[in-house]
Amino acid sequence: MRNSSLATRLFLSATAWVVVILLLTGIVLSSVYRSATERAFDRRLNLYLRTLVAEVANPPDTPDHDTPSLGEPLFELPLSGWYWEIAPTEGAKTEMRASRSLWDKKLPKLEDQGVELTASGIRQGYVDGPEDQRLRMVERPVDLGADGKFRISVAGDATEIFEETRTFDYYLGGTFAALSIVLVLTTIFQVRFGLAPLKRMSDAIADIRSGRAERLEGTFPVEISPLAGEMNALLDANRAIVERARTHVGNLAHAIKTPLSVIVNEANSRGVDPFASKVLEQADVMRDQVTHHLERARIAARVTIVGTVTDVAPALEALCRTMQKIHRDRGITIDLEADAAAKFRGEKQDIEEMVGNLVDNACKWADSHVTIGVQVERTGGADPASKLRIIVDDDGRGLSDTERAQVARRGQRLDETKPGSGLGLSIVVDLAALYGGSLTLSKAPIGGLRAELVLPGV
The missing domain is CATH 3.30.450 (Beta-Lactamase)
Structure with a gap:
């Protein structure tokens, strides 16, 4: 445009x-x-x-x-x-x-x-x-x-x-009219074909941004060929930075994992010692916190990659099958209605983690029924990007306004009888924010809690 x-x-x-x-x-x-x-x-x-x-x-x-x-x-x-x-x-x-x-x-x-x-x-x-x-x-x-x-x-x-004078003006006007038409046609030709390489480069960059390509391919005129080369070099440098960030995150995870394992083993060897129990409790907290922040660092590195796109419907179908197996003893029914054209501008494991946390929470609190809806909203205008809206409803008891504000905070749990660390929704909020999205909690039409996740689409 x-x-x-x-x-x-x-x-x-x-x-x-x-x-x-x-x-x-x-x-x-x-x-x-x-x-x-x-x-x-x-x-x-x-x-x-x-x-x-x-x-x-x-x-x-x-x-x-x-x-x-x-x-x-x-x-x-x-x-x-x-x-x-x-x-x-x-x-x-x-x-x-x-x-x-x-x-x-x-x-x-x-x-x-x-x-x-x-x-x-x-x-x-x-x-x-x-x-x-x-x-x-x-x-x-x-x-x-x-x-x-x-x-x-x-x-x-x-x-x-x-x-x-009138005869001269008549012939002059006719000559200039013909000349104007020729010049206009020449201008159209020059503008259209002269800017064609820039249009092709723009389309190629749009393909990279949407995940359909990884680099600018093809030959360009000598005037803009350096620009195409610099763009490819920038993409390569971006990927190299992301790979280094992933490597550092993995090294940090490995470095922290071993000392924590030693601390936990030493505490377990002391039996019912109150001090050992306290060490084990804090070690579990440390492990959860380290996992949370390492996950954030990993996602932050991944979202900087240009051109990663995930088909939403197949990923959520597999997620629903997994959740039904996990909660089959409670007889929870999970219904999925997803737009086949829905695409997430990010990696598959990230949307699986965000939606997985929401569906897992919904299954824990639902009486019998959980619904998942996926909608694509086109923003229109000069920017062709779209928004991906994922809605997870359950038919449980729901939450009050105060409770909804509380559960979004890290480590907050309303019912200690339910399994979990209390980090699920806070992780969803953090990961959605890294992608420029958001999470909203409200009352579901079927009676329970509605979790509405907005993410960048394609």
């Missing part, structure tokens, strides 16, 4: 960057192309403008000089969108002249719209012309001295600019 989230984040981030970059690039290219189209259009208008300025400055001595020819038929077509105008502004002896296309209309003044003169002495910009046409116009003031001053304007239909 985490790898999937990482891949999704990388894909979304890469896609967002691709979209942003292409969008900005498209805006820039569209702006550049529009500016280039306007400059080309302005050069055309300026060519006509210079021709008109030359006509005004040096009019030909011919009868039709009032209508200069610019070599563009659109200037002759009424309201074609292409117009020119020569307007006297001061001291001119001639009247205003205009292209036939302007008909009886007049062009607006860029000067009135606040357009400033450029360094070359002209004004240029967009205006609304006759018939609400959008025009691109250049305007130039001309001073002919004694002949007066004129304002010469040339305008062309800006539709050409807009259509050129």
Whole structure:
């Protein structure tokens, strides 16, 4: 899930960057192309403008000089969108002249719209012309001295600019859309196949944690191969530490067992001596305490092993058969209902010891019936782990709240007539805690005591 989230984040981030970059690039290219189209259009208008300025400055001595020819038929077509105008502004002896296309209309003044003169002495910009046409116009003031001053304007239909830009934007958008699709598909390919080794490593680690594998197997890319090697080295080091801990626990048990045996033998040789009896009593206490703490050390070493998993149903079925044989003289019935898919994240002897203590206590206190239920609870969310809930009920007299709190303490027994050392439930509590689990005592629906053991599952 985490790898999937990482891949999704990388894909979304890469896609967002691709979209942003292409969008900005498209805006820039569209702006550049529009500016280039306007400059080309302005050069055309300026060519006509210079021709008109030359006509005004040096009019030909011919009868039709009032209508200069610019070599563009659109200037002759009424309201074609292409117009020119020569307007006297001061001291001119001639009247205003205009292209036939302007008909009886007049062009607006860029000067009135606040357009400033450029360094070359002209004004240029967009205006609304006759018939609400959008025009691109250049305007130039001309001073002919004694002949007066004129304002010469040339305008062309800006539709050409807009259509050129729109066509360019259309093809640019289509090209960038295709490019975006290619880039997105490339990103998907890179993210999916580029992160595939990490996903494979994650699955392999999950298999190790769940007990389906012991090491990271297979080949990995050179970039993450050192990580896989370090992970395997860590697993090997963990196993080596556990093995050393087991060895030390065994050595300690052997070292303590011999002196205790000597003390017990010496005390037994003294017969009914009160001192010998006291030594034997304390030796039994010492043996129980040593057994308890050595067991805790052994379990603590075992639970650090990665990947140990036990099928619960077969282990408890064998345990039930054993308990029925032990308590067959009392006619105790033991019913087991276990989820076949239930798995314990730990070693078999540990769950046998915990559940065995609970079932043994239930059989001691039951009137005739003991039930064992095993449930698997999925935690959901990002963590796929589950909880294993084992419930042991008996139909005995049950326990009060005070008694339930008392029996969980080490060495506490409510009935000295029952066999045992009083360490059973405290051992269960300690071992469950080492596995991150818990033991809860309550009233059973069938009348006696309910012991509910929660342990890590798979």
